[in-house]
Amino acid sequence: MSQQTGPAQEGPTRTGGRLLVESLLAHNPPLWTCVPGESFLPILDALIDPSNDGTAKLVTTRHESAAGNMAEAAGKLTGRPAVCLVTRGPGATHASIAVHTAHQDGTPLILIVGQVPRAHLRREAFQEMDYRAVFGSFAKDVVEIMEADRIPEHVAHAVHTSMSGRPGPVVLVVPEDVLDAPTPARPTRAAVATSPPICASDWNTLRTELAAARRPCLVVGGPGWSTPAAAQVAAFAERNQVPVVTPFRWQDAIDNTSPSFAGYLGLGCSPRLRQLLTSADLVVALGPRLDDPTTGGYAFPSPESRLVTVSRSRDELGRFPLPDVAIHADPASACERLEGAVLDDLPERVAWYNELRAQQVEFSTPPRGAETSRQGVDLTLVVRHVRDSVPDDSVITNGAGNYTVWVQRFFGYRDFGTQLAPRNGAMGYALPAGLAAAQLHPERVVVTFAGDGCFLMSGSELATAVRHGLRLIVIVVNNSMFGTIRMHQERRFPGRAIATDLTNPDFVAYAESFGALGVRVTDTVDFPDVFKRALDYNGPALIEIVTDPEQITPDQRITTVG
Structure with a gap:
């Protein structure tokens, strides 16, 4: 209490x-x-x-x-x-x-x-x-x-x-x-209630479930997650060859370079990962809520999978999908116990682990020849260049839209507390989130990705960035449309697009009118120098990248969506 x-x-x-x-x-x-x-x-x-x-x-x-x-x-x-x-x-x-x-x-x-x-x-x-x-x-x-x-x-x-x-x-x-x-x-202060640590019987149950599984999967993240928890889970998963996935927009819950990381679930995730996970015989939700995007419309876990849920919230244990084993405990305490746990070697589990990791490596590798013949800037290479150019503790923010699929798929988060994104799919979130990160952590690099539609829902906050002297880089992905809705239109009503084309301002002039740095990039080869200039700039910087409106996802053209 x-x-x-x-x-x-x-x-x-x-x-x-x-x-x-x-x-x-x-x-x-x-x-x-x-x-x-x-x-x-x-x-x-x-x-x-x-x-x-x-x-x-x-x-x-x-x-x-x-x-x-x-x-x-x-x-x-x-x-x-x-x-x-x-x-x-x-x-x-x-x-x-x-x-x-x-x-x-x-x-x-x-x-x-x-x-x-x-x-x-x-x-x-x-x-x-x-x-x-x-x-x-x-x-x-x-x-x-x-x-x-x-x-x-x-x-x-x-x-x-x-x-x-x-x-x-x-x-x-x-x-x-x-x-x-x-x-x-007079002011008074309330102590915040803490969740109980995992008890001995619940820990034994969790360990027994993991030891018996041939095709287990850990889903990690959620409120209260931490850097130590991420390291402890990675240590357990790598030692025992248990694959780890993250829920929708909890990608930073584990180092994405860990050999145990099998990918993220949610919008734009790997279809192959979704398909493989239908064969999991055990799913352990260690902290997160298994929400609609994460479960693909509540299709995961499959009825054949056993589900163990560890949650700090007792109420969450009664939500669908209902677990076979419900453990009310602080997930951090479970991570502490997992860190030193050793499971017996099982060849089937090792093969499963390797198969899931292999599909993640393939999925996060830019498609061969992708966008090389397309007009405009290659967003895949932009995201990869940002990843290779910023420290691991850099904060990456985004809002909602198809452009986020590139960020989620190709960035590769290394540290916890580096991904700020709305799990409810709210457009206009990216820039305010970047401002918050820059205000709280002026010593860290902050990069905001925003689509042209998403950005202009909060673009006037460049004035806030300038007034408060906040350093961040805003990358506006300009394809002159509400891309996600256009994709859905083409799937349901091919060739009958309406209300999704956009008329945009001159984003460079727009940024400069607030006193921010503004640069437009129309060719991928120019991006590295422009990004370096933005990194060195002592204030907010906006980089507009003009992308091919026909490239609706990393793998699909609008003409092939239907």
């Missing part, structure tokens, strides 16, 4: 807004973001108080969706809830995309929404909304704080809820007059 370290005892009188800031600071949020609004002015005023001492890193964005996405990405990177401040009505609904991302991705997040004064509630006052109705289906909790004296209690509970079990978003709604109200209450 989470326990308060002290009650909200009486102290010097302060406003509700100041108490809210102090209560949040007590929980050490990694980042604060906002679009300023009149409904939470006392909060903003408290953030400039000298006592803050710079501990609240406030970034003002140009749109609430970007503010929310930045905060969500900060939660992914740190495992702690960042704070996003938005005004009521339109501000809150703009930020709802990030709340949904945090919900489906299992990311801790605190969204603070200013509300109309208490005396105006239930009158459909200006920008008034019922936030329990708006956010109730995709937030872990939605709380309207009606008394200033209870702010510390509600904040502590919100942080506890956001980080407990399967992490997620919590929405705190605060009426204007509550923020203005004087209160003698």
Whole structure:
């Protein structure tokens, strides 16, 4: 159970807004973001108080969706809830995309929404909304704080809820007059509940299942994953020749160069891997939720496979696909036990291990002759060049669209905490996520991949990057279309494309208008020099690469999709 370290005892009188800031600071949020609004002015005023001492890193964005996405990405990177401040009505609904991302991705997040004064509630006052109705289906909790004296209690509970079990978003709604109200209450802090370590009987069961399997597979990642867990799993898997796959957009959960890494599941994954995994006799989900993209529409694991699920969240153990063995435990503790475990050699398991690794090596190798005769820039070679040019701890971000298939397939993540991508498929995520990484880790290289459609959903945040002096490289993949939807159109209604062609601005001029570096690349051979220039640039840089609109995936042309 989470326990308060002290009650909200009486102290010097302060406003509700100041108490809210102090209560949040007590929980050490990694980042604060906002679009300023009149409904939470006392909060903003408290953030400039000298006592803050710079501990609240406030970034003002140009749109609430970007503010929310930045905060969500900060939660992914740190495992702690960042704070996003938005005004009521339109501000809150703009930020709802990030709340949904945090919900489906299992990311801790605190969204603070200013509300109309208490005396105006239930009158459909200006920008008034019922936030329990708006956010109730995709937030872990939605709380309207009606008394200033209870702010510390509600904040502590919100942080506890956001980080407990399967992490997620919590929405705190605060009426204007509550923020203005004087209160003698003091900040308090709640300890975050931890999941139990794996017990001896559950460990014996897990080990027995693994020892008996001829064609096992580990699916690793999920909330609470860590660099030590990645190394421990790799050590076990390589020693015992057990293949490891990662869920959708948890690719950095294991070093992709490990001989145990058999690939990733999700959109754009290897069809051969999907086919091979139907023969698995044991699937161990070590941490992640087996969601729709990961399971290919809930077709994996096959009915013939035994499923062991290890989850920090008791609730997740009752979700479909239902496990044969359900273990409620911190996956990190299971990884610690696995690190030193030794299984008997089984020739069938060794052959299975080698077969899965071989298909991953083949899949991640650029197709022979791919795109060499195509017009525009070869995105495969661009992704490979980025991989070879940046340190292993570089953070790579992307949003949604077919361009992400190239990144997932050819980048090859080496360290945990280097992939920021929306598992709910939200466009417009890439640039705000890159800003969050650059703000939190100015010492690391940050590369953002965004399609032309995806980028312009948050492109104005280049102004945020320039204002805050954030160094990142944005690679805009310009094929002048919403490529994913066009692909689906061609599959279902061949030759009848509609609403997917795009008219784009001059991206170089666009970047330069904000004060960022902008460069356009139309020939693959020019990319290395341009990328080196961007790496050396002391500020945000945008590289537009013009790609062939006919090349819809690394392997397919639009004319062959159907």
